[in-house]
Amino acid sequence: MIRKLSRSKTSCLLLALICSLAPFAQAGAESLVEASGWGKYFEEGQTQGTFVLYDLGRDQWKVFNKTRAETRFIPASTFKIPHALIALDTNTVKDPRQVFAWDGVTREITEWNKAQTLRTAMKYSVVPVFQGFARDIGPERMMDFLEKFQY
Structure with missing residues (x-):
């Protein structure tokens, strides 16, 4: 039987994974x-x-x-994990099934050219969706969370 975890429990589990x-x-x-x-x-x-x-x-x-x-690399798509957690915790994303409208800009990656949920944005690394999250979260709140994550 699969149990649905609350948002806070899921956030804690993912944070533990990131910090491990x-x-x-x-x-x-x-x-x-x-x-x-x-x-x-x-x-x-x-x-x-x-x-x-x-x-x-x-x-x-x-x-x-x-x-x-031991070699440092840019975080690239791995940043989607803490970014999604921050978006959920700040209510930038109110529900993982919430739909984010496509901005109408045609991009080279076909999957990006349509409305997205958090799940599809993560699956296809839809940068414009995460850029929108970042704008809504704001730099100060983002930095506060990243410091808490020790990211």
Whole structure:
């Protein structure tokens, strides 16, 4: 049976997920294990990447491609997660099924050229929808939330 979580519980769970990698940056070498065997999954997908896992039972971090894990990248689409949480918490998005009208500007990505819900905006990375959220949230409130997230 699938239980529907309240908005606040969902927000807390996602915030915990986002913040869960913060201790990795401070992990001591003694608690870090290189998981080189995980590379086969990236090879199968013909892609580069990294994966970091905290093993609670062993109190250690496991990492594939440590160098890449320690390299800073722009957040790009990963920012959609905290951005969506902030939009929900500020009531910029009142309901995940709320429909946001298309602005009528034809863009190269076909999926962007129609009305969106939060779900479809996330699925298709509909930048104009998230730009609208950012305008409605405002820079001061956005920064307050990002500081709380330690983002």
